[in-house]
Amino acid sequence: MGPRFILASGSPRRRQLLGEAGYEFRVLSPPVEEVAHGWLTICELTIWNAARKAARVSQMAPDAVVLAADTLVAIDGDVLGKPRDLEDAAQILRRLSGRAHEVWTAVRITHAARGRSRSFHEMSRVHFRKLDEHAIRGYLAKIDPLDKAGAYAAQGHGAEIIDRIEGSYTNVVGLPMEQTVRALRAFGVVSAK
Numbered sequence: 533m534g535p536r537f538i539l540a541s542g543s544p545r546r547r548q549l550l551g552e553a554g555y556e557f558r559v560l561s562p563p564v565e566e567v568a569h570g571w572l573t574i575c576e577l578t579i580w581n582a583a584r585k586a587a588r589v590s591q592m593a594p595d596a597v598v599l600a601a602d603t604l605v606a607i608d609g610d611v612l613g614k615p616r617d618l619e620d621a622a623q624i625l626r627r628l629s630g631r632a633h634e635v636w637t638a639v640r641i642t643h644a645a646r647g648r649s650r651s652f653h654e655m656s657r658v659h660f661r662k663l664d665e666h667a668i669r670g671y672l673a674k675i676d677p678l679d680k681a682g683a684y685a686a687q688g689h690g691a692e693i694i695d696r697i698e699g700s701y702t703n704v705v706g707l708p709m710e711q712t713v714r715a716l717r718a719f720g721v722v723s724a725k
Contacts, residue, residue, distance in 0.1 A: 554725030578638035605682030656699030
Protein backbone atom coordinates (compact mmCIF):
# COMPACT_ATOMS: atom_id res chain seq x y z
CA MET A 533 0.00 0.00 0.00
CA GLY A 534 1.43 3.36 -1.06
CA PRO A 535 1.12 6.71 0.70
CA ARG A 536 -2.18 8.49 1.11
CA PHE A 537 -3.05 10.43 -2.06
CA ILE A 538 -5.08 13.65 -2.19
CA LEU A 539 -6.30 15.48 -5.28
CA ALA A 540 -6.26 19.19 -4.43
CA SER A 541 -8.92 20.16 -6.96
CA GLY A 542 -12.67 20.51 -7.22
CA SER A 543 -12.55 19.65 -10.94
CA PRO A 544 -14.88 16.75 -11.80
CA ARG A 545 -12.81 16.14 -14.94
CA ARG A 546 -9.59 15.63 -12.97
CA ARG A 547 -11.43 13.31 -10.57
CA GLN A 548 -12.74 11.32 -13.51
CA LEU A 549 -9.34 11.03 -15.25
CA LEU A 550 -7.62 9.79 -12.07
CA GLY A 551 -10.52 7.45 -11.21
CA GLU A 552 -10.58 5.94 -14.70
CA ALA A 553 -6.82 5.38 -14.45
CA GLY A 554 -7.41 3.30 -11.29
CA TYR A 555 -6.13 5.65 -8.58
CA GLU A 556 -7.58 5.70 -5.08
CA PHE A 557 -7.61 9.21 -3.66
CA ARG A 558 -9.38 11.74 -1.52
CA VAL A 559 -10.51 15.11 -2.87
CA LEU A 560 -9.73 18.22 -0.88
CA SER A 561 -10.44 21.43 -2.76
CA PRO A 562 -7.97 24.10 -1.65
CA PRO A 563 -9.33 27.42 -0.35
CA VAL A 564 -7.01 29.35 -2.66
CA GLU A 565 -7.92 32.18 -5.01
CA GLU A 566 -6.25 31.75 -8.41
CA VAL A 567 -4.04 34.66 -9.44
CA ALA A 568 -3.83 36.20 -12.90
CA HIS A 569 -0.90 38.61 -12.77
CA GLY A 570 -0.21 40.23 -16.14
CA TRP A 571 3.57 40.11 -15.72
CA LEU A 572 3.64 36.28 -15.62
CA THR A 573 3.57 34.15 -18.76
CA ILE A 574 0.71 31.69 -19.20
CA CYS A 575 3.04 28.84 -18.26
CA GLU A 576 4.25 30.71 -15.15
CA LEU A 577 0.67 31.48 -14.10
CA THR A 578 -0.37 27.83 -14.21
CA ILE A 579 2.76 26.74 -12.31
CA TRP A 580 2.23 29.46 -9.68
CA ASN A 581 -1.45 28.57 -9.16
CA ALA A 582 -0.80 24.82 -9.00
CA ALA A 583 2.02 25.35 -6.47
CA ARG A 584 -0.17 27.55 -4.25
CA LYS A 585 -2.99 24.97 -4.26
CA ALA A 586 -0.60 22.10 -3.46
CA ALA A 587 1.09 24.07 -0.66
CA ARG A 588 -2.24 24.89 0.98
CA VAL A 589 -3.51 21.30 0.98
CA SER A 590 -0.08 19.97 2.02
CA GLN A 591 -0.31 22.18 5.13
CA MET A 592 -3.62 20.48 5.99
CA ALA A 593 -2.36 16.95 5.22
CA PRO A 594 1.47 16.87 5.44
CA ASP A 595 1.65 13.06 5.47
CA ALA A 596 -0.15 12.71 2.12
CA VAL A 597 1.01 12.96 -1.46
CA VAL A 598 -0.89 15.97 -2.82
CA LEU A 599 -1.53 16.64 -6.50
CA ALA A 600 -2.73 20.08 -7.62
CA ALA A 601 -3.17 21.41 -11.15
CA ASP A 602 -4.11 24.56 -12.97
CA THR A 603 -5.27 24.82 -16.59
CA LEU A 604 -5.51 27.92 -18.77
CA VAL A 605 -6.65 28.40 -22.35
CA ALA A 606 -4.91 31.07 -24.44
CA ILE A 607 -5.17 32.55 -27.91
CA ASP A 608 -3.05 35.38 -29.32
CA GLY A 609 -1.37 35.66 -25.91
CA ASP A 610 -4.69 36.35 -24.16
CA VAL A 611 -5.85 34.05 -21.37
CA LEU A 612 -9.44 32.87 -21.85
CA GLY A 613 -10.98 32.12 -18.49
CA LYS A 614 -14.38 30.73 -17.66
CA PRO A 615 -17.20 32.67 -19.34
CA ARG A 616 -19.33 35.04 -17.28
CA ASP A 617 -22.57 33.93 -18.96
CA LEU A 618 -23.86 32.19 -22.10
CA GLU A 619 -23.36 35.24 -24.31
CA ASP A 620 -19.75 35.49 -23.18
CA ALA A 621 -19.37 31.74 -23.91
CA ALA A 622 -20.70 32.28 -27.45
CA GLN A 623 -18.27 35.19 -27.94
CA ILE A 624 -15.34 33.01 -26.83
CA LEU A 625 -16.34 30.23 -29.24
CA ARG A 626 -16.61 32.79 -32.08
CA ARG A 627 -13.05 33.86 -31.32
CA LEU A 628 -11.79 30.25 -31.31
CA SER A 629 -13.72 29.32 -34.49
CA GLY A 630 -11.50 28.12 -37.34
CA ARG A 631 -8.31 28.82 -35.36
CA ALA A 632 -5.77 27.11 -33.14
CA HIS A 633 -5.28 27.95 -29.48
CA GLU A 634 -3.19 26.61 -26.60
CA VAL A 635 -4.20 24.73 -23.47
CA TRP A 636 -1.61 24.93 -20.68
CA THR A 637 -1.73 22.77 -17.56
CA ALA A 638 0.77 22.81 -14.71
CA VAL A 639 0.85 20.04 -12.12
CA ARG A 640 2.47 20.21 -8.68
CA ILE A 641 2.94 17.08 -6.57
CA THR A 642 4.12 17.44 -2.98
CA HIS A 643 4.76 15.22 0.02
CA ALA A 644 5.41 17.72 2.81
CA ALA A 645 6.40 15.14 5.46
CA ARG A 646 9.21 13.94 3.20
CA GLY A 647 10.10 17.42 1.95
CA ARG A 648 9.56 16.41 -1.68
CA SER A 649 7.87 18.25 -4.51
CA ARG A 650 7.84 18.22 -8.28
CA SER A 651 6.26 20.49 -10.88
CA PHE A 652 5.76 19.98 -14.59
CA HIS A 653 3.65 21.50 -17.32
CA GLU A 654 2.14 20.51 -20.63
CA MET A 655 0.90 22.50 -23.61
CA SER A 656 -1.51 21.14 -26.21
CA ARG A 657 -2.59 22.96 -29.36
CA VAL A 658 -6.29 22.66 -30.16
CA HIS A 659 -7.56 23.37 -33.68
CA PHE A 660 -11.23 24.35 -33.87
CA ARG A 661 -13.53 23.72 -36.80
CA LYS A 662 -15.05 26.78 -38.47
CA LEU A 663 -18.25 27.36 -36.47
CA ASP A 664 -21.29 29.26 -37.64
CA GLU A 665 -23.85 30.74 -35.25
CA HIS A 666 -26.08 27.64 -35.50
CA ALA A 667 -23.17 25.34 -34.54
CA ILE A 668 -22.18 27.57 -31.61
CA ARG A 669 -25.73 27.78 -30.21
CA GLY A 670 -26.26 24.04 -30.75
CA TYR A 671 -23.05 23.18 -28.91
CA LEU A 672 -23.79 25.52 -25.99
CA ALA A 673 -27.24 23.94 -25.61
CA LYS A 674 -25.56 20.54 -24.99
CA ILE A 675 -22.98 21.50 -22.34
CA ASP A 676 -22.53 23.81 -19.35
CA PRO A 677 -19.75 26.13 -20.56
CA LEU A 678 -19.70 28.30 -17.43
CA ASP A 679 -17.30 26.07 -15.46
CA LYS A 680 -14.89 25.55 -18.35
CA ALA A 681 -11.91 27.69 -19.33
CA GLY A 682 -12.43 28.60 -22.98
CA ALA A 683 -16.16 27.75 -22.73
CA TYR A 684 -15.79 24.22 -24.11
CA ALA A 685 -14.87 20.66 -23.22
CA ALA A 686 -12.84 18.26 -25.36
CA GLN A 687 -14.77 15.28 -24.03
CA GLY A 688 -18.44 14.57 -24.74
CA HIS A 689 -19.55 16.75 -27.66
CA GLY A 690 -16.05 18.16 -28.26
CA ALA A 691 -15.73 16.45 -31.65
CA GLU A 692 -18.48 18.77 -32.94
CA ILE A 693 -16.22 21.81 -32.52
CA ILE A 694 -12.65 20.43 -32.41
CA ASP A 695 -10.91 19.52 -35.66
CA ARG A 696 -7.76 18.08 -34.05
CA ILE A 697 -5.49 18.23 -31.01
CA GLU A 698 -1.70 18.36 -31.16
CA GLY A 699 -0.28 16.97 -27.94
CA SER A 700 -1.97 15.40 -24.94
CA TYR A 701 -5.74 14.94 -25.19
CA THR A 702 -6.05 14.47 -21.42
CA ASN A 703 -4.25 17.78 -20.92
CA VAL A 704 -7.08 19.48 -22.79
CA VAL A 705 -9.55 17.67 -20.52
CA GLY A 706 -7.69 19.00 -17.45
CA LEU A 707 -4.76 16.76 -16.45
CA PRO A 708 -1.89 15.48 -18.66
CA MET A 709 -2.12 11.84 -17.57
CA GLU A 710 0.94 10.63 -19.47
CA GLN A 711 3.29 12.76 -17.34
CA THR A 712 1.11 12.52 -14.23
CA VAL A 713 1.29 8.70 -14.04
CA ARG A 714 5.11 8.77 -14.21
CA ALA A 715 5.37 11.55 -11.62
CA LEU A 716 2.99 9.84 -9.17
CA ARG A 717 4.93 6.58 -9.46
CA ALA A 718 8.08 8.47 -8.35
CA PHE A 719 6.15 9.44 -5.18
CA GLY A 720 5.08 5.83 -4.54
CA VAL A 721 1.50 6.36 -5.75
CA VAL A 722 0.45 3.65 -8.17
CA SER A 723 -2.76 2.78 -9.96
CA ALA A 724 -4.82 -0.19 -8.78
CA LYS A 725 -5.15 -1.23 -12.45
